[in-house]
Amino acid sequence: MNLNSDVGRMESFLRGRRDDGAKLLVVYITGGYEGWEAAVETAAAAGADAIEIGIPFSDPVMDGPVIQEASHAALEAGATPASVLAAVPNLDTGVPHAIMTYYNLAHHPGHERFAATLANSAIDAAILPDLPLVESGPWRQAATDAGVETIMLAAPTTPDDRLPELCAASRGFVYAVGLLGVTGERSALASTATEIAKRCKSVTDKPVLTGVGIGSPEQAVEASVVADGVIIGSAVVRRLLDGSGADGVGELVASYRAALDAG
């Protein structure tokens, strides 16, 4: 099967929203953290275009303190890939789902088995931030065969000569990493965020979303001038950590939605 053929559910859904003139909002929530299922449903109801569900891993190297803390707490509470994934088909969201986790959780059971588990768990796409393009071929093939889209990350350091290949390999959307660093809110939008989105947009017509470092609705709007939308994670998870619960998450997501819609 050709890795670049067929458009999956994530990509067609996001393309459709983009064609309708919307700026896209993808919301990350750590699976297995207390109250995560309600938070996912509330985020979708408040206007998220897709949900990214974190499967907690013992060594989350791309994550900053907020998501690390949530992942650690979820693991302590007994979360496993199976327990998180088993809950997803019962979630009432109406939007596509991606998982975000680390490669060893796909490597350990084996690519085919992990991809099949995702496909059977109402998961449309996968983000594996420690699986760079050079190492991703076998996994992407297995995922594609199972009908799972692999979303690739483009970094500010990714050279121009690799970007077309990376964007072509990416399915679902292209994840433009907004800054040099790990996940977490920053007080201002990094200049790298606009640059990398612009560079991606110039080589692909797939949706390009900027994530890592988005800390306010204003920054989301600023980032979306060039990008097709944003991914928010730490800002959301912080609401869960501080006890604001699903309602707090819903309010926050609604504020991003309103800002993006107002433009």
Next chain:
Amino acid sequence: MVMTDPNEEGRFGEFGGRFVPETLIPACEELEIAFRDAWADPAFVSEFHRILTDYGGRPSPLTECYRLSEQLGVRILLKREDLNHTGSHKINNVIGQALLARRMGKSRLVAETGAGQHGVATATAAALLDMDCKVYMGQVDVERQELNVFRMHLLGSEVEAVSSGSQTLKDAVNEALRDWVATVENTHYCLGSVMGPHPYPWMVRTFHHVIGDEAHEQCLKLMNSVPDVVVACVGGGSNAAGIFSGFADTDARLIGVEPAGGAAVGRGVPGVVHGMNSYLMQDEVGQVQEAESISAGLDYPGVGPEHAYLSSIGRAEYPAVTDQEVIEAFQLLSKTEGIIPALESAHALAWVVREAATLQDQVVLLNLSGRGDKDVDQMMDVLGTESSQ
């Protein structure tokens, strides 16, 4: 050659690779190119060896253990990496990487450390070459290796206690990687063992090759032959890789000794973390487990990919020893030879003691990777006053 260069993808057999966030891929490539270029440059290589000689104290001696050999019925030769400046083999790699970082125009080093030996060595190189340095160390290790924390401060380095995850070496690696992701433009990650993404496992082994080269020559000079057995402790595997590389193409048996609580090769399950595909201690779904042993420097759930390869092709063996065996070996070397070994290095001796009956009249070359000064505090707690009387 058995310990040859990895393939283009940085693999030794099926192990190795470059499993890091996309952000770091260009930095790994840049590092690989810079390393190939530097290692082919006689001026770089000669400066490396000059510093290891004039500053580091190389070559390290080969010491014949007369009393211990007689007691065990095994002829034991020690490669004395404990006599290097900063007290362990770690300085070889660190001088190499710091010189390389300077050549690449990087002004800042970050490092992870477990026992503190690699952190101290990195802080030392940073002082020597006038670079900024930040060392990440698990909170648990900060507490059990207080002296090394103070040493790093004296040397002008910042030390950050890592309180995430298990708060030991693996979490210090995660934190150093996170730092590098954010600072890659001016910072070099000075990784402390033959682990991590390509080119680290190969580059770090190359900087430690000097251990094996010297030992090979010293053995020929002493007895006109190579030893029957070469043994070293294995955390990530750098001191073992260094000494193995001098004997991999001989008939010598190669033995890498892991702690029972951190036996990555022993359990033999491949996994991917910290940039590499190698043997990794993990639970039934793939979460990385915490290693636990008496020596902070071996508390690592993974192992360098080349060791996974050497094990998979049957060229090297990776047995494990218990903390109790290590405590006994630690005291034995102190009392019979007047050498207090690092707890890490005592693992290698513990294996020799246990296997002595099967090694009768053989020659065993043991890499004494470090000295035990850093461990006496901890051993005072373990042994109580018994040995101070």
